[in-house]
Amino acid sequence: MAYGIKVKNVLRKTLQWGTFGLLAYMVVRWWVDPNYLPDFEAFCPFGGLQAFNSFLVNNSLACTMTEMQIFMGVVLFVGVLLFSKLFCSFICPIGTFTEWMAKLGAKFKVLITLKGLPDKLLRGLKYALLFVTVYFTTTSSELFCKEYDPFYAIFTGFGHDVYLWYALAAILLTVVGSIFIRQFWCKYLCPLGAISNIFSNGVMFAGVLALFFLLRWFGLEISWLWPAGVISVLGFVLESWRLEGWIFPVSKITRNESSCTNCAICDLACPMGLDIATVDTVKHIDCHLCGDCLEVCPVEDTLQINKKNIRWMPAAATVALIAIGLFLASTIELPTINMKWGNEQQLETASVFSQSGLKSVKCYGSSMSFASKMRRLKGVVGVETFVQSHTVKVFYDSSKLKPASIQKAIFTPSRTILRRPGKEMVSLSVLKMGIGNLFDSYYNFYFSRLLAQMKGVYGFSTTFGEPVPAKIYFDADKTNPAEIKAALEQRELTYSSRGKETTVEVDFEAHILSDSLAQISPQEFAVNMFAPFNQAFNGYKKYMPDEISVYELPMPQAANPKLRRSFSYLVSHISTDDNLLRFQTLYKDGPYARVFFVKGKISPDSIYATLQKPMLTVHYSNGKTGQVKNPFKFPRKGKIIQ
Ligand code: SF4
Ligand code: SF4
Structure with missing residues (x-):
């Protein structure tokens, strides 16, 4: 019984339950399959529309964005224009759930349908939420809707993208609100509902966008915030004023x-509480063409769609649009970032270098760090990344740069210590190998896990080349080159991480490059494995050598690769003192740090105190300053060596 009337509507119920079935499958598989990571937002068209907007404004897509969401957003747009809000009606799990809540409210006779001024005013909430969501998604390239989306919060178990208090408030409003007020979330809060209704007022939407692009074409530097704000406000005004779409939807x-x-x-059957029995055509903006009214009308062909007996059409259109969205998503890939910094002429004549299979390029953040790496390469004028296929395109000036140099710049060499040689060890053997399918740094982890599982292997280093030249350091009493090769050519790797066992497929090709094995001492091994750090700041180069002193002190943590990222924090911290000019790490009889400073301007004790501060003052690229815990400890004071 729905609101006092039993509605069959088999097609609609099949699609709604099908959606819950798919979600249940994802949850159960998530529980039982440790290698499966579900994406509960993969089909959400709202995320796609936000990301598409972010792409138009910033030339970048949100991290977790998929073509699937984008094309679902596009088919939602087409669907709203032609048929109405089919996603809300047939797919959206929140819409289905809130209908159940409304039935509960109706059963206990507490459900009301808001009319008049309260109904009109409350509709403004979803436009405010829409604007805030689009604003934060576009400025951060992260999907802001994930922070509060009740569906996403529940199905991910309040995953890491979810802001607890926002999500709890949204869940509370959705559940409680929908028991007492008919379709509270859908009518008053859902930003996807707002954007769908904006599409229904497509003439206004197109007009504002056309004006925006026209003004930009005339050279006016107008921020995208203006059309976003104007469309949100006009969307609210038009919806509250007319409660109807403008021309659209056609059906x-x-x-x-x-x-x-x-x-x-x-009227009793309509989940949106609309007046049907007194109008010739249901033009109300809340009608999402669910067809429940068509199902319950006792007089044949009295209620129809556009005066035609095509009640199957909305469900069929929903399935067809989803199929089209899936097809487009599987055939077209949009760039995650599209950054060009060369001038018009450079870009017109640029050559393109393409590299696929780079799993380390997997989101907006890694795309941006890839772009900044390429930007440092003279001759590169732009990059595009495609995170779904892990492909990059580098636009470059072929008179200044060769493809091999770009490939070399993409490659990240590695030095990894798997275990430290004991004091009893006299020497380590060095095996030189060429490793196929290790070009991408993403696979370094698997490579190191395979070697770490071998007793007697102490570490490895890689340098640029194809196949990648690698040196494997091992104890010849415990293993040998044939065993190492066999271990690296396993096709499956099982490893434990944070108490969880994971199995992945691996496909390294290991070639032994030389049968003769070099021998090195544990001390040489430590030196070979040490990755020095060196950064100058505060105008280091403008000082003459005799104006600079060097303070050196032991720094055991300089050999810890996990702390390498924190060097930038330490450098940012010490650079706040204008007399400090450069920070360097090196290996002598152990790891050391050197701080270069203006001679006579600061005492060694002050430098030591600066390095030892429990909190580091960090200056971020956006101009903000923050405090982070200092992870570095310096066991003893150093001395001036120059
Ligand atoms: S008017 Fe009919 S099709 Fe529209 S929402 Fe109400 S029941 Fe569904
Ligand atoms: S006959 Fe059909 S259209 Fe007319 S009021 Fe009854 S249910 Fe509605």
Whole structure:
């Protein structure tokens, strides 16, 4: 029984339950399959529309964005224009759930349908939420809707993108609000509902966008915030004022007055609480063409869609649009970032270097760090990244740069210590190998896990080349080159991480490059494995050598690769003192740090105190300053060596 009337609507219920079935499958598989990571937002068109906007404004897509969401957003747009809000009606799990809540409210006779001024004013909330969501998504390239989306919060178990208090408030409003007020979330809060209704007022939407682009074409530097704000405000005004779309959607419920008995059963069945029995055509903006009214009308062909007996059409259109979205998503890939810094002429004549299979390029953040790496390469004028296929395109000036140099710059060499040689060890053997399918740094982890599982292997280093030249350091009493090669050519790797066992497929090709094995001492091994750090700042180069002193002190943590990223924090911290000019790490009889400073301007004790501060003052690229815990400890003071 729905609101006092039993509605069959088999097609609609099949699609709604099908959606819950798919979600249940994802949750159960997530529980039982440790290698499966579900993306509960993969089909959400709202995320796609936000990301598409972010792409138009910033030339970048949000991290977790997929073509699937984008094309779902595009088919949602087409669907709203032609048919109405089919996603809300047939797919959206929140819409289905809130209908159940409304039935509960109706059963206990507490459900009301808001009309008049309260109904009109409350509709503004979803436009405010839409603007805030689009604003934060576009400025951060992260999907802001994930922070509060009740569906996403529940299905991910309040995953790391979810802001607890926002999500709890949204869940509370959705559940409690929908028991007492008909479709509270859908009518008043859902930003996807707002954007769908904006599409229904497509003439206004197109007009504002056309004006925006026209003004930009005339050279006016108008921020994208203006059209976003104007469309949100006008969307609210038009919806509250008219409660109807403007021309769209094309498909509407029509009533044949001559055969209608005015029984008003259709009004009772409508989940949105619309008046059907008193109008010729249901033009209300809340109608999402669910067809429940068509199902319950006792007089044949009295209620129709555009005066035609095509009640199957909305469900069929939903399935067809989803199929089209899936097809487009599987055939077209949009760039995650598209950054060009060369001038017009450079870009017109640029050559393109393409590299696929780079799993380390997997989101907006890694795309940006890839772009900044390429930007340092003279001759590169732009990059595009495609995170779904892990492909990059580098636009470059072929008179200044060769493809091999770009490939070399993409490659990240590695030095990894797997275990430290004991004091009893006299020497380590060095095996030189060429490793196929290790070009991408993403696979370094698997490579190191395979070697770490071998007793007697102490570490490895890689340098640029194809196949990648690698040196494997091992104890010849415990293993040998044939065993190492066999271990690296396993096709499956099982490893534990944070108490969880994971199995992945691996496909390294290991070639032994030389049968003769070099021998090195543990001390040489430590030196070979040490990755020095060196950064100058505060105008280091403008000082003459005799104006600079060097303070050196032991720094055991300089050999810890996990702390390498924190060097930039330490450098940012010490650079706040204008007399400090450069920070360097090196290996002598152990890891050391050197701080270069203006001679006579600062005492060694002050430098030591600066390095030892429990909190580091960090200056971020956006101009903000923050405090981070200092992870570095310096066991003893150093001395001036120059
Ligand atoms: S008017 Fe009919 S099709 Fe529209 S929402 Fe109400 S029941 Fe569904
Ligand atoms: S259910 Fe059919 S017959 Fe009854 S009022 Fe509605 S349109 Fe008319």
